[in-house]
Amino acid sequence: MRIAKAIAHAGLCSRRDAERWIEAGRVAVNGKVLTTPAHVVAPGDKIAVDGKPLPHAQPLQLWRYHKPKGLVTSHKDPQGRKTVFEALPPELPRVVSVGRLDLNTEGLLLLTTDGALARHLELPSTGWLRRYRVRAHGRVTQEALDGLREGITIDGVHYGPVEARMDREQGANLWLTLALREGKNREVKRLAEHLGLVVNRLIRVSFGPFALGDLAAGAVEEVKPKVLVDQLGAKLAGEFGLRRGQLDRQATHRK
Numbered sequence: 062m063r064i065a066k067a068i069a070h071a072g073l074c075s076r077r078d079a080e081r082w083i084e085a086g087r088v089a090v091n092g093k094v095l096t097t098p099a100h101v102v103a104p105g106d107k108i109a110v111d112g113k114p115l116p117h118a119q120p121l122q123l124w125r126y127h128k129p130k131g132l133v134t135s136h137k138d139p140q141g142r143k144t145v146f147e148a149l150p151p152e153l154p155r156v157v158s159v160g161r162l163d164l165n166t167e168g169l170l171l172l173t174t175d176g177a178l179a180r181h182l183e184l185p186s187t188g189w190l191r192r193y194r195v196r197a198h199g200r201v202t203q204e205a206l207d208g209l210r211e212g213i214t215i216d217g218v219h220y221g222p223v224e225a226r227m228d229r230e231q232g233a234n235l236w237l238t239l240a241l242r243e244g245k246n247r248e249v250k251r252l253a254e255h256l257g258l259v260v261n262r263l264i265r266v267s268f269g270p271f272a273l274g275d276l277a278a279g280a281v282e283e284v285k286p287k288v289l290v291d292q293l294g295a296k297l298a299g300e301f302g303l304r305r306g307q308l309d310r311q312a313t314h315r316k
Contacts, residue, residue, distance in 0.1 A: 064088065065098045067108060069176030071116050072155045076177050116155070121303060122157070123284040124172040127276040134161035134170065145170065149281060159183050159268065160244055168193070168265035169273040172281070178301055182269070185186050185221070185243045189269030194228075195237040196262035197253050203227050205256055206237070215255050220248060234261065 062070075067077035068088070073079070080098040082088050089109045090102060100277040102108060108115035128134070132145045149172075159171035160183040164189050173179050181187060212221050217315065235258075239249055239263045253260045266273045270292040276282060297301035 062102055062110070063098065064090065064095060064100045064102050066177055068110065068115065071181070072157065072174040072176060073110060073116070074157060074176050075180040077180060078178070082110065095211065097138045105275065120273060121175045121178065121289075121301060122154075122156075123178075123289050124153070124279045124281050125271055125273070125276055126172050127273060127278050128162050128170040129165060129278045130165050133164055134158050148279065151309055153281065157307050162265060164246065164265075166263045166265065167278070168263075169276075171266050171268055171271060175301065181297075181301075182223070183244070187269075188242060190240050190242055190267070191244050191265060191269075192238065192240045192267040194264045194266055195239055195249060195253065195260055196231070196234050197235050197237065197258035199256075199258040199261045200230075200235065201227070201237075201256045203256055209252065212257070213252070215251055218251075220245065220246070220252060221227050223252060225252075 064083060065076045066241045068074065068079035068082070070075040074082070079088070083095050083098045083100075084092050086096070087110055089112075090100060091107050098120075124143070127150075128145060131143070132148055133142045134145050135155070136146050138144055142164070146156070149156070153172075154174055156172040156174055157176045157179045159173060162168065162195070163171055171179075171182070182189060183284050203226075206227060209220075209223040209225050221241065221243050226238045228236040228238055239252070242250065249263055250260045264273075271284065284292075290303055293301075310312060
């Protein structure tokens with residue numbers, strides 16, 4: 062197994078972040094600092110990150126988390142703002158997020174112990190739809206919203222196809238439902254600005270097959286092992302070494 066994958070499986074970060082750590086000289090194997098993520102580790106190798114032994118790989122788990130406004134989706138924030146991970150229940154193991162939500166965006170954030178799985182699920186090529194409820198100031202027609210179906214380029218940045226629906230008007234505001242597959246930085250707000258709208262509330266209500274539902278703000282709930290395998294699909298679950306029987310045994314052991 063390549064070193065970056067081993068670090069990701071331990072739940073410290075995504076594989077991409079692990080590669081950056083290696084390039085920065087933060088990772089050593091058997092006492093030797095690595096300079097390339099191409100290094101392959103074997104059972105029994107002693108891996109250290111920032112001088113600390115690599116934790117044992119956690120059993121793969123996935124949680125739904127209702128992120129409130131005002132939390133940063135980062136393990137550390139240079140500005141000292143409170144992070145999602147500081148707000149999580151202390152009994153949770155170390156987790157990474159599947160993608161990010163902006164500071165003032167609310168709603169569903171998936172968390173997992175497996176950084177490699179997180180990186181895979183957040184890629185647009187995985188094809189999972191992200192659905193948002195949007196409250197915005199201004200007015201727009203359904204015809205203008207339909208113009209997003211084929212994708213659009215704004216200030217040199219291309220955004221893929223977006224499904225957009227007008228839900229209702231509320232005073233000077235309106236509510237929309239937007240569904241997209243990419244999740245570029247500030248994508249929903251930039252699309253709204255292009256339509257002459259100003260977003261004043263943004264809630265992610267689903268990510269792929271997983272929905273926010275009635276999960277209370279700040280609450281976290283584990284996805285049951287059988288559901289995880291079923292929703293990932295046999296092919297993807299197999300790529301991550303998941304089998305329903307294996308996960309059932311892990312769930313039983315944790316009880």
